[in-house]
Amino acid sequence: MSTASSSAEGRSTLDRVVIYGLLGLFAAFYLIPLFVMLVTSFKPMDEIQSGNMLALPRDPTIEPWMKAWGEACVGLTCAGIKGYFWNSTKMVVPAVAISTVLGALNGYVLTKWRFRGHKVVFGLMLFACFIPFQAVLLPMATILGSLGRFGNDLQDLIGTSLGFGNPTVNLVIVHVVYGLGFTTLFFRNYYEAFPTELVKAAQVDGASFFQIFWRIMLPNSAPIFVVTVIYQFTNIWNDFLFASAYAGSGDVMPMTVALNNVVNTSTGVVEYNVNMAAAIIAALPTLFVYVVAGRYFVRGLMAGAVKG
Numbered sequence: 667m668s669t670a671s672s673s674a675e676g677r678s679t680l681d682r683v684v685i686y687g688l689l690g691l692f693a694a695f696y697l698i699p700l701f702v703m704l705v706t707s708f709k710p711m712d713e714i715q716s717g718n719m720l721a722l723p724r725d726p727t728i729e730p731w732m733k734a735w736g737e738a739c740v741g742l743t744c745a746g747i748k749g750y751f752w753n754s755t756k757m758v759v760p761a762v763a764i765s766t767v768l769g770a771l772n773g774y775v776l777t778k779w780r781f782r783g784h785k786v787v788f789g790l791m792l793f794a795c796f797i798p799f800q801a802v803l804l805p806m807a808t809i810l811g812s813l814g815r816f817g818n819d820l821q822d823l824i825g826t827s828l829g830f831g832n833p834t835v836n837l838v839i840v841h842v843v844y845g846l847g848f849t850t851l852f853f854r855n856y857y858e859a860f861p862t863e864l865v866k867a868a869q870v871d872g873a874s875f876f877q878i879f880w881r882i883m884l885p886n887s888a889p890i891f892v893v894t895v896i897y898q899f900t901n902i903w904n905d906f907l908f909a910s911a912y913a914g915s916g917d918v919m920p921m922t923v924a925l926n927n928v929v930n931t932s933t934g935v936v937e938y939n940v941n942m943a944a945a946i947i948a949a950l951p952t953l954f955v956y957v958v959a960g961r962y963f964v965r966g967l968m969a970g971a972v973k974g
Contacts (some may be wrong), residue, residue, distance in 0.1 A: 691892035707731060707943040713823035717967060734947060738940055740919075740927045747944055749917060755951075757834050757920060761841040762898045768842070769894060770850020770887065774851070774879050777857040778865045788854060794847035799907050803843065810836045810912060833913035837920065840912060841902045849894050857883065858891040892959050900952050910916050921948050 702719055709717070717724075735744035775781075776788050810831075817830025825846045829835040860883070868878045909920040919927070925948045929941050 668728065673962045676806050703942045703946055706852075707939055707946055709939055711935070711937060711939060730937070730943040731947070733938045734928070735938075738928050738944060740924045747928065747947065748923050751947065753834065753913075753918060753924075754921035756839045758899060758902050758951075761838045761845070761902050762895055764838070765845040765849050765898055766891065766894045768846055770853045770884070770891070771852025771879065772850040773857045774847070774883055776854050776919040777860070778862060778878075779875070779965055788850070790874040791847045791850050794844075796849060797951060798843075803907075803911055806840055806843075806908075807911070810839070810966055813839070836912050840908050841898075841905070844908075845898050845901065848897065852894050852897070853887070854943050856887065860886065879923075896959055899955055903952055940972075947948075 674733050698720075705722055706714060706719060707730050709723045709727070710725060710727055710729070713724060733747050734746060737744060738746050740747065742752065772791070785836050812970050813836070814831030817827030817832075820830065821827045865878055865883055868882055873881070904922065905920075906922040906926070910926075913919055914923050925944055
């Protein structure tokens with residue numbers, strides 16, 4: 667017995683060593699590009715041109731970060747990426763908030779207020795999740811053009827366009843529409859496992875549609891809200907196709923388009939340290955979201971995996 671037990675314990679230890687060794691190797695391999703970006707962003711150009719890209723900076727400097735933020739050339743404008751960073755922020759916050767709330771309402775209706783044809787509606791919204799970005803570029807451009815003309819009519823009529831035709835508002839609309847299928851899917855699967863008896867009891871007590879949603883569903887939806895916000899924030903912030911198609915020029919460009927223009931700007935010398943610093947700045951918001959709320963991501967996904 668003791669020999670068999672010792673043998674089994676030895677195999678278990680060896681298995682753990684192999685598993686954790688492979689995981690460590692894969693993690694290191696995956697993080698090498700980020701490491702190179704980080705160390706390069708703190709090196710002066712002469713050290714980059716004459717040194718090893720994996721070596722730590724001998725003379726660290728934050729000048730590339732300052733230049734990327736406030737002086738880097740984006741196209742013909744050399745004012746850094748700070749303005750485009752705020753463009754993305756103004757686009758992402760309302761787009762994430764609106765798509766998440768609408769997805770929660772859809773999931774609530776499709777599970778707790780069933781109506782005739784609700785499965786067809788959900789199937790169509792689920793189908794929308796698999797439509798490629800490229801397939802909606804031209805139809806969406808046509809719709810946004812109509813909204814722009816409507817905004818011009820409002821401008822002539824009441825003195826304000828109410829945001830219709832504004833590139834940032836256009837991107838908010840695009841991301842809300844395109845993300846609604848995913849947010850509905852997340853909340854529908856989560857609410858499918860939520861006790862229907864609580865909703866029926868609230869209805870018997872006279873609670874209205876929105877009272878039930880506000881007082882019962884929302885307080886118990888924190889895990890899936892975290893999942894949805896992380897998913898939507900990451901997708902919208904990192905989007906390049908829609909951003910370049912509908913706001914790809916001028917001062918209204920989002921961060922991803924501006925970053926592409928920084929890298930492609932020809933100023934005689936390719937400033938790798940500035941480019942790397944700009945890329946890290948562009949990635950910081952998504953990294954921050956994952957660091958703060960990442961541990962709830964898998965937990966929230968599993969919470970909606972019981973039924974659906």
